[in-house]
Amino acid sequence: MRGTTIRQSIRTHNQLGRSTSPSSRLRRLKMNIPWLIMFTPVALFFIIFKYAPMAGLVIAFKNYTVYEGVWGSQWVGLDNFRMLFRDPSAISTIRNTLTLSLLSMFVSFPFPIMLAIFLNEVRKLWFKKTVQTLVYLPHFLSWVIVSGMVITLFSQESGIVNHLLEKLTGATYPFLYKEGSWITVFVASGIWKSAGFAAIIYLASLTTIDPSLYEAACMDGAGKMRQIWHITLPGIRPTIVLMLILNMGHVLEVGFDQVFTLQNSAVAAVSEVISTYMYRVGLQGFQFGLTTAMGLFESVVAFILVVLTNMIARKFNQGLW
Amino acid sequence: MKATRGERWFYAVNYLLLTLAGLSCLLPIVNVAAMSISGDEAVISGAVSLWPVDPTFSSYTMLFKGSSILKSFMNSVTLTVVGVALSLLFTVLAAYPLSKRGFYARKPLTLAIVFTMLFSGGLIPTYLVINSLGLINSYGAIWLPALVSVYNMLIMKTYFENMPEEMEEAARIDGCGEISFILKILLPLSLPMLATIALFYGVGFWNAFMSVLIYINDTDKYNLTVNVQNMIRSQSLIATLTTLRQEDLDMIAPEGIKSAGIMVMIIPLIIVYPFLQKYFVKGAMIGAIKG
Numbered sequence: 001m002r003g004t005t006i007r008q009s010i011r012t013h014n015q016l017g018r019s020t021s022p023s024s025r026l027r028r029l030k031m032n033i034p035w036l037i038m039f040t041p042v043a044l045f046f047i048i049f050k051y052a053p054m055a056g057l058v059i060a061f062k063n064y065t066v067y068e069g070v071w072g073s074q075w076v077g078l079d080n081f082r083m084l085f086r087d088p089s090a091i092s093t094i095r096n097t098l099t100l101s102l103l104s105m106f107v108s109f110p111f112p113i114m115l116a117i118f119l120n121e122v123r124k125l126w127f128k129k130t131v132q133t134l135v136y137l138p139h140f141l142s143w144v145i146v147s148g149m150v151i152t153l154f155s156q157e158s159g160i161v162n163h164l165l166e167k168l169t170g171a172t173y174p175f176l177y178k179e180g181s182w183i184t185v186f187v188a189s190g191i192w193k194s195a196g197f198a199a200i201i202y203l204a205s206l207t208t209i210d211p212s213l214y215e216a217a218c219m220d221g222a223g224k225m226r227q228i229w230h231i232t233l234p235g236i237r238p239t240i241v242l243m244l245i246l247n248m249g250h251v252l253e254v255g256f257d258q259v260f261t262l263q264n265s266a267v268a269a270v271s272e273v274i275s276t277y278m279y280r281v282g283l284q285g286f287q288f289g290l291t292t293a294m295g296l297f298e299s300v301v302a303f304i305l306v307v308l309t310n311m312i313a314r315k316f317n318q319g320l321w
Numbered sequence: 322m323k324a325t326r327g328e329r330w331f332y333a334v335n336y337l338l339l340t341l342a343g344l345s346c347l348l349p350i351v352n353v354a355a356m357s358i359s360g361d362e363a364v365i366s367g368a369v370s371l372w373p374v375d376p377t378f379s380s381y382t383m384l385f386k387g388s389s390i391l392k393s394f395m396n397s398v399t400l401t402v403v404g405v406a407l408s409l410l411f412t413v414l415a416a417y418p419l420s421k422r423g424f425y426a427r428k429p430l431t432l433a434i435v436f437t438m439l440f441s442g443g444l445i446p447t448y449l450v451i452n453s454l455g456l457i458n459s460y461g462a463i464w465l466p467a468l469v470s471v472y473n474m475l476i477m478k479t480y481f482e483n484m485p486e487e488m489e490e491a492a493r494i495d496g497c498g499e500i501s502f503i504l505k506i507l508l509p510l511s512l513p514m515l516a517t518i519a520l521f522y523g524v525g526f527w528n529a530f531m532s533v534l535i536y537i538n539d540t541d542k543y544n545l546t547v548n549v550q551n552m553i554r555s556q557s558l559i560a561t562l563t564t565l566r567q568e569d570l571d572m573i574a575p576e577g578i579k580s581a582g583i584m585v586m587i588i589p590l591i592i593v594y595p596f597l598q599k600y601f602v603k604g605a606m607i608g609a610i611k612g
Contacts (some may be wrong), residue, residue, distance in 0.1 A: 034499040035418035039430075042469060046434060049466045052450050053442025058426040059449075070449060105486050106422065120334050127336070132442065133598060134343040137350075138592055140597055142528035144546045148553045149349050155367075158576045160352055163367035196346065200602055206594045224331040256531050261550060278444045283535060288445050295443030303440045 022057040060293040066286075073289075080293035090277070090294065099165055100254045103183065104190050105247050111195040113240065116202035118134035121224070133195025141192075150189050151176065166284040185269075186262055201243065202236055209235035241316060248309040252298045274298050350587065357381070357580035364577040382576035390585060392541065393548040397527060400544055404464050404526035405519050411468040412477055412518065417503060419474075420481035422494075431478075438471045444535075451536060462536035463529060473518045480514045482508070517600040524597070527590070549582040 059081055062073040084090045090104065122128040130245040138146065153159050162172040175181045213231050222230065233240075258273035263271040272280075276293060282291030342532045351371050356364055359395065360375030368374055384390055419431055443449075456462040484507070492502050508515065530546040537543060543551075590597075 028423055031421075031423055035421060035424050035597055039415045039418045042411060043430075045411060045465075045468050048450065048454075049447070049468075050437040050441065053446035054440070056442055056446030056449055059446065061562065078500065093426075115339075120344075121332070121335050122339065123332075127339070131339045132342040134346045136598055136602070138346055138596065140524055140528075140594065140601075141587065142530060142546050144528075144530055144550045144553070145583055145586050148549065148579065149353050150555060152353055152576060152580060152583070153349055155576065158365055158367040160367065160370055162525050163370075192345065196342075197601075223325075223327045260531075260534075261553075276443070279531075279535070282445050282446060288449070292445045295445055299440055299443055 016243060016305065030279055039135070047277055057292060057296050057299075059289050060296045061235035062289055064289040064292070076289075080289045081297070083290060084293050084297070089272075092269070093277045093294075094252075094273050096270055097252055097254050098271070100183070100186065100259075100273060101251055104187050104254075105251070107187050108191040108195065109244070109247070111191050111204055112198035113236070115199040116206060116236075117129070117196055117228060119199065119203060120206045120232070121228075132196075135199070137196070138193045143255070143257035143261045146193050147258070150262065174266075176262075176264060179267050179270045182262075182267040183270060186258070189262070190258065198243075202239060205236045205239040206232065245309045245313045248305050250302070251305055252301050353580045353583050353587075356577060357584045359577065361577055364580075370556075380581040384578055384585070385579045388548070388552065389541070389543075390548060390582065391546070393543050393545050394585065395544060397544040399461060400463060400529060401526040403460070403522055404467065404529075405522045407464050408468055408470070408473075408522045409515065412470070412474050413503075413508070415469050415474050416477035416481055417507070420478045428496070434469075434471055435476070448535065457536055458538050458542070460537075460542070463526075463532050466532070467522075467525070470522070473521055477511075477514065477518060480511060484510065513600070513603070516596075517603055520597055520600050524601075545586050549586055552582050553579050597606055 002099075056070055059070055059073065061075060061077060062070075063076045063079070064070070064073045067072070070288050119128055119131065122131075154161050156162050156172050156174050161175070166172050171183070175185055209231065213235075214227055217227050217231055252274065254273040254275060256279065259271055259273050260279070263276065278291045278295055281287050332560075345367050348371065352369070354367045355371055357380050358376050358378060359369045359373045360377050361379070363374035365537070415434070419427060419434075421520050424430075442450075451457065451462050451466065454461075456465065488506065488510075489502065492506050497506070519521045528546060529544060530550070533547045537547070
């Protein structure tokens with residue numbers, strides 16, 4: 001009983017702001033002073049490091065020069081965008097980004113789901129724990145380590161993969177220097193790094209399935225595969241849809257670290273993506289206006305995709321907001 | 322219940338596939354570890370698989386003598402420790418007021434913060450801001466733009482909101498001020514969540530690559546990721562090992578040194594991995610339930 005009264009008194013305490021009497025307004029102001037002091041540095045952080053760069057996007061419409069600065073530079077309208085979309089190297093950059101991200105997304109999507117379902121069927125706890133410990137590990141390694149290992153493993157002279165290949169077929173293959181095999185290695189290394197950890201979300205979702213469903217199916221003579229098909233997969237369908245939607249926002253995003261650490265000049269035609277383009281042409285080539293236009297294009301497309309996918313998600317009652 | 326024939330097949334295949342998945346994560350690391358402690362001839366010929374051949378630590382001695390790896394290791398530690406402390410402080414400063422229902426403009430401020438998750442100025446404008454603040458070539462350029470991760474802030478905010486309100490009321494009745502409530506009651510009770518978020522930030526700073534590559538020009542200030550990346554990438558690794566004598570250089574297998582460099586980055590992670598796994602899995606679950 002006492003708990004309820006206190007809770008009610010707190011509720012009124014917390015709703016003080018909504019009442020209009022002068023004394024309660026004063027009390028709310030007093031409560032807010034320490035909070036406002038705390039929040040000031042945070043507000044400064046967001047203004048300086050998040051919103052000021054957004055304002056800086058205006059240089060996408062300017063001929064930026066270092067001497068004239070962001071605000072002094074000449075307006076050029078859409079010239080940067082015109083230049084960008086007429087430049088074959090920029091177009092191929094966008095195409096590469098789409099190819100790599102869509103391939104990574106769709107090829108790697110089923111792996112965490114399968115991993116979670118397999119792990120869920122394991123009876124021996126020590127085995128499950130061991131496998132989980134091993135497959136989560138790559139998530140914590142930086143791309144420098146992962147790519148370093150990939151380069152070492154696939155090295156044509158000293159890599160173990162080519163060493164085995166030579167024993168079997170008598171010839172070695174330059175995996176990282178041919179476009180097709182480079183893309184394969186790129187996608188596979190992404191799966192290797194992220195599939196284990198991504199399975200956690202599906203594992204959590206699997207625990208919500210009612211075990212009695214399996215018992216009933218078993219009584220009816222359903223085998224393991226049928227149980228997975230008719231109970232497990234429908235049971236985690238909401239999570240699968242949600243993850244698919246969340247992924248859509250990243251269509252124009254290929255992480256800088258992964259591409260940068262894996263790419264080499266032999267495969268430049270397929271490995272140059274938006275993030276590495278902005279680094280090379282923008283920061284190293286000082287083409288600030290042009291690459292900001294590219295960045296703005298990327299941000300706007302990503303934003304539209306997130307909003308769109310959320311609208312679709314709402315249709316399935318799974319919207320994020 | 323006795324397993325049927327079909328079930329036995331299912332379990333056999335299941336255990337086999339999972340064993341393969343587990344091994345695929347373990348074996349590459351074992352291979353690199355074996356290469357880092359193998360003799361140079363075996364490394365060059367590609368004869369090293371999972372067990373070191375002619376075991377020797379010469380790759381490591383060369384690495385530590387000939388390059389600035391120790392310096393960059395210390396830089397990584399500095400970057401991580403200071404970065405985590407600053408980010409935790411700022412995340413609490415953001416999450417606590419936003420978790421209060423009476424806070425002025427709580428909704429618009431939360432919206433303004435979440436908006437930065439969906440839309441950003443991007444690489445070049447951010448670089449120009451950092452440049453105009455004079456942060457280029459200082460670690461401020463790494464720490465300051467990463468002070469608050471919106472995702473971590475939302476986890477913390479939700480955690481604070483779910484704290485029982487009676488607790489705060491009781492503390493207030495006992496004359497506890499805002500600061501002492503946060504320091505003596507709220508934060509000690511949030512330790513598991515704080516540990517999770519500290520590890521999220523910690524892994525981010527330890528693995529920081531792009532920001533260091535962009536903002537730090539001075540090779541003395543490079544962290545491990547950038548230093549090891551340069552080592553892996555250099556066409557003539559020998560050129561980066563400037564302080565070694567010629568007779569030392571003659572007996573170097575570049576792949577051995579590279580493997581040793583990779584191991585220097587992996588070993589600290591493996592040491593803290595038990596904690597990482599425990600808290601990260603929890604953190605990923607929070608994200609899953611929220612999302």
